[in-house]
Amino acid sequence: MLFYTYGLCTMFYAMMAWFFWRRGTDMLSRLVMVLMLIVSVSLVKDFFFLNKEISGKDWDWILMTSMDMVAEPFYAFILIELCRPGHLTYKTMALHEAPFILLPVLLWSTRIEIFYDILVCWSAVYGLYYAVWTMMTIPKYHKMLRERFSYDINLNRLRTIWGSFFIILTLWVIDSLMANFYLEYVYMIGTMIIWMFILSFIYRHESVISELAVAKVPSDEPAAEVSA
Numbered sequence: 001m002l003f004y005t006y007g008l009c010t011m012f013y014a015m016m017a018w019f020f021w022r023r024g025t026d027m028l029s030r031l032v033m034v035l036m037l038i039v040s041v042s043l044v045k046d047f048f049f050l051n052k053e054i055s056g057k058d059w060d061w062i063l064m065t066s067m068d069m070v071a072e073p074f075y076a077f078i079l080i081e082l083c084r085p086g087h088l089t090y091k092t093m094a095l096h097e098a099p100f101i102l103l104p105v106l107l108w109s110t111r112i113e114i115f116y117d118i119l120v121c122w123s124a125v126y127g128l129y130y131a132v133w134t135m136m137t138i139p140k141y142h143k144m145l146r147e148r149f150s151y152d153i154n155l156n157r158l159r160t161i162w163g164s165f166f167i168i169l170t171l172w173v174i175d176s177l178m179a180n181f182y183l184e185y186v187y188m189i190g191t192m193i194i195w196m197f198i199l200s201f202i203y204r205h206e207s208v209i210s211e212l213a214v215a216k217v218p219s220d221e222p223a224a225e226v227s228a
Helices: 002-023 027-049 059-083 090-110 114-149 156-178 181-214
Strands: 152-154 225-227
Touching (some): 002 027, 027 059, 027 181, 059 090, 059 156, 156 181
Parallel strands (some): 152 225
């Protein structure tokens, strides 16, 4: 059953990576594609450990978890691109990723567990920071869109995406700390279902913003609400 669950989730994330690769060359589509690809590769990596009985302090589990954390900045990148499109640069992304790559490399090469503890703490601080940043930025983005397009755009989908990311992070933390295969079922299936809604919201939001950019409404037109 565990292998079936992993196989199902691997196929889903790989298909979503392909879909957003075909979606377009814009930054948001590429970020989603890379994140889906990282998650699917991470699941393939986990196949080699599924036959083992492991605990939260097992070295294999610690190393697996440290490798999975490389995906976390991409959640922040997607939120940044959704709330401040065009502001994200490759240099910024490289700087964000550096600690999530360097610390696992040090952990693997030295087998000193303190590097894992530092990685977990940094991951928590990083996630909390962008949770607060997103809550503060969405209203500013809403104001900017109203001024630019003369539309009262509903950004509830952005808030839903933010909340969904927080739920995924919470499930991942519980699953990582408990290291229980039964919790693994809940985490895998739960996050896959959540991602179905997230990807649908991202697709719709991107489509609405693209349509508004193509067909700008004159500023003297009466405001109308658009769901994004």
